[in-house]
Amino acid sequence: MNRRAILAGAILAMAAAVPTASMAEWPERPIRMIVPFGPGGGADTLGRTVAEPLGQLLGVEIIAENVTGAGGTIGVGTMANSEPDDYTIGVINVSTNVIAPAVRDNLTYDAQTSFEYIAMLGGAPTVIAVNPDVGINTLEELVEAARNASPPMAYGSPGTLTMSNLVPAKFFSDIGVEVEHVPYQGAAEAVIDAVAGHIPFTGTTFSTARPQLDEGTLIPLAISTPERVPSYPDVPTFAELGHPDLTSVTWFGLAAPAGTSPEVVARLNAGVNEVLQRPEIIEALENQGFIVQLMTPEEFRAYQVTQFELFGPVAVAASQE
Amino acid sequence: MEILANVALGLETALEPTNLLYCFLGVALGTIVGVIPGVGPLAAIAMLIPLTFYLDPTPALIMLAGIWYGTTYGGSTASILLNVPGTTSAAVTALDGYPMAQQGRASVALFMTAVASFAGGSIGIIVMMGFAPLIAQYALNFGPTEYFALMLLGLVAAASLSDGPPAKGLAVVTLGVAFGCIGTDIYSGAQRFTFDSLNLMDGLNLIALAIGLFGIAEIISTAGRREPTMVTKDSVRLRAMIPTKDDRRRSWMPVLRGAGFGSFFGTLPGTGPSIASFVAYAFEKRISKTPERFGKGAIEGIMAPEAANNAADQTAFIPTLALGVPGSATMALMLGVLIIHGIQPGPTLMAREPELFWGLVMSFWIGNLLLLVLNIPLVGLWARLLLVPYYILYPAVLVFICIGTLSVQQNIFHVWTVAFFGVVGYLMRVLGFSAAPLLLGFVLGPLMEEHFRRAMLISGGDFGFFFDRPISAVVMCLTGILLAHSLYRTVRAKMKSKAGSAA
Incomplete structure (x- = not known):
């Protein structure tokens, strides 16, 4: 190893350390968005429809990456176990974060503790x-x-x-x-x-x-x-x-690994909610069968908890039939 | 004369320069995707969906459809040359195509499959033009009982796929069914044979299994022996692709029958080109006077499945466009493209969007012609591949297989699946088992289970349900006759050989 290589390595290490150090600059490089379902499916089109204008709003590119399998839990697991570097986000949905945690014990994440919930995107009724x-x-x-x-x-x-x-x-x-x-x-x-x-x-x-x-x-x-x-x-x-509990849709949302800075979560949430209020986005999503819902990160997390309480027992019963 | 007006409208749309360009792009890309093992039409179309957001719906659909039927043309190429199926529906083509290539007849096989593909595609398009709404309504009569009866018929017909002792064939079919059981049970959500592995939850990947079983097994077994190659410079000249008179005579009926099977299975949601090609092959072998030629380079064995899968590719659009119900994941993607563009699919689509529907149908003609023109000159080029020494060709093929299987789901597990089934396929060869029935059991077994259990759920557990409904009753009777017939043939052959040895 020569001196130049050592120097290059040192510069790289410094560069990697910088983003967390200066939050004001965020975002300064592309954001990676893990989509746990295949290209062309609901999660994918929904994610991409929102990611493009969101990226424009933030001034960086959001790169969608499809990591599929096991009903979405492989991709969500990959996202949850990624470094919380403020540049990794992912699409989650009712099946990966409400149903699977209720009925399966081989998940690589915990729906409550492994995530920062960012924003609700919408759902298919x-x-x-x-x-x-x-x-x-x-x-x-x-x-x-x-x-x-x-x-x-x-x-x-x-x-x-x-x-x-x-x-x-x-x-x-x-x-x-x-x-x-x-x-x-x-x-x-x-x-x-x-x-x-x-x-x-x-x-x-x-x-x-x-x-x-x-x-x-x-x-x-x-x-x-x-x-x-x-x-x-x-x-x-x-x-x-007369059945107020049955206001539940096949929802999709954005989340990041636990430990992602609250500032980043807040800015992403604001960005998503701004995009979701544009008429052309609402229409595009409705054409695909999604009804937009706006939530703060706290509301989104609370929603996940109530959904888990309402449908967890139903899911357990259905899977033991 | 309504049909003429529609054809004129369709041609006008399909021949617009933009649409023509996207049609060409689609079929060219489809051919390439088809040749590369591991990447099927579903993956290719899914990757291109974001691009279609920027196109009008008609050229978008024309391009995606071009990829869909283009892969079926290309899929046979690797099957014939390397015994590596490029797409699932081309897996059976390898059974006789590869032996033909080994006999130095690769050019003939490639040329004839292009012709069979074109003929099958044409018949499929004609069926679609004439009877789309009628067939779509008829396909609705197929419920779980009818599907179960059809699958049973397919599996019984498939018993003929293996050579040698029936017990060996049966064992292999059962092994295939067992592999097919791996994954999440769709009824209870229970994990079956997944050993708590997330990767096994979705079951084994069909194309990975097929590539391993045929392609990798082939590569492993060639590595062990010094192959006296039958391929000479002469056998790749253009003249070498002209079929003999005997080839032409034998090809005729299998193409027609194959196209018939293909048109039928294509219209049924949930079946499609792969099953059509399996059934067409099994049927040809069964009615042939010389079934022993199959698996050793019989031209019927490539013509029937290739005509079938291409016909099915075209008629698969019937339920999608005439009912708004996609028959497969790929067709669901195409409907998705329509929906994104604000066009609601459904039974009135043909009336609401005649330009789109007829433009698409007429683009099928153009696309199939383009594919024929594109593929025939390529025959010489592809066949030349065989002149490359194995020690260079096979490592390159392995790299393509790895990249192809990895890129689809970005999961290394599928590459291990390929490797595993390569070893399984090799061991089966050594022990004298044929691999084709395994593939069939793998595909048909889970489908049979699914439809059987669904029929039982709906009927409340009444077995008579299968005979109450006319279509399924007829198919069940056919299966019975087929079983009785093979039993009779076996017994008669035994008696004859006994009488022969006694005399």
């Missing part, structure tokens, strides 16, 4: 939709039909432990009616079997069901948003039908 030939037009009629059915009425979902499974599961268990859950490999497959009448009704993400709702090949009974969806005002929410 669940809708209960029924095949028109069944002759049911309201949630009340569905409950009545399910109560009297023998064998129990079957409903489809995009998969075990997805929100479109857990929202109907919680609904029927809350009112004490037995139904049979039939999981599929994805929302599209569940929707097609409901349209074809192989199953009478299905829980699914709103965006997947929407073409069929437009056509009248499926009838929506209730949606899991806190308020009615502006572009689809005819569908009642669970909340207004």
